Amino acid sequence: MSTWTLLLISSNKSFCDAIKEQLKINNEFNVIDEKNLPSSLDINIDLLILDIDCSDSTNKKDLEEFQKNRFKIPIIILTKKNNNLDKIINDNSTHYYVKKPFRFSILISRIRSQLRQHKKNSLTIGSYIFQPDYKLITNTSGEKIHLTEKEVDIIFCLYNAQQKVISRDTILRKVWGYNAKITTHTLETHIYRLRKKIEHNPANKEIIITENGGYKIIL
Structure with missing residues (x-):
């Protein structure tokens, strides 16, 4: 939980x-x-x-x-x-x-x-419309990209910070709860897969940014 x-x-x-x-x-x-x-x-x-x-x-x-x-x-x-x-x-x-x-x-x-x-609520993230309740993010051409529950929770956590950096430990706690079996590697894997879905060029991050031991999302 x-x-x-x-x-x-x-x-x-x-x-x-x-x-x-x-x-x-x-x-x-x-x-x-x-x-x-x-x-x-x-x-x-x-x-x-x-x-x-x-x-x-x-x-x-x-x-x-x-x-x-x-x-x-x-x-x-x-x-x-x-x-x-x-x-x-x-x-x-x-x-x-x-x-x-x-x-x-x-x-x-x-x-x-x-x-x-x-x-x-539908949320605007850059050129995307994010709908947490439907586990969807839609680009400007109307293409709907399906997200996993954890991907939704990660985006929502980052969105709420309004472009402030959130530490890896904070994201782990909020998305997975207090589970000792979950490590930062798990989070990094989810971030990697999420970037492949929403970044125009995953090698050149423009939406989910790694910074100062954590992540932030560009709105």
Whole structure:
């Protein structure tokens, strides 16, 4: 099972610790909290959970700055305010409200739903249209190139980083999970096969670039 990385921002330590413990139970999520935010800037974050009632350091400007620098990811806002659930508060970034108090099962369901939805969207990568849900990437001539599940996960992982370098270890963890039998050679083999499918000239890489101990994708 792939592991999703979530960033949890809350100034309420007991609340934060309780949410973290619950999210870690089935090893589906890797949870980073606010105190680790500086180091998390080099980590591929899949979803932000924002406890907006408690975090006195977080406001709309902070939220916009986070998205500007961190790329577009789904954001779930935990709040006591009378906001409608599933409300989209701006055109380019999707924010979902979960009103407190809530059952933890509701939060888990919302997290999974938003991660799935985020993965379903058609994404533009250079001259290609990438459709993760259909395991397809389409070139400008309309040719559909079929991808394996791991190839989809690799592209999606790199895409979310918005041209930032992702380390091999990070990609291995996110795509294969914590499996000691999987090595960097496995990743390199998948990258090689993926390049043969999508690079115009695999010898002259223009889309998936090797750099500083990892990879990045050119959008």
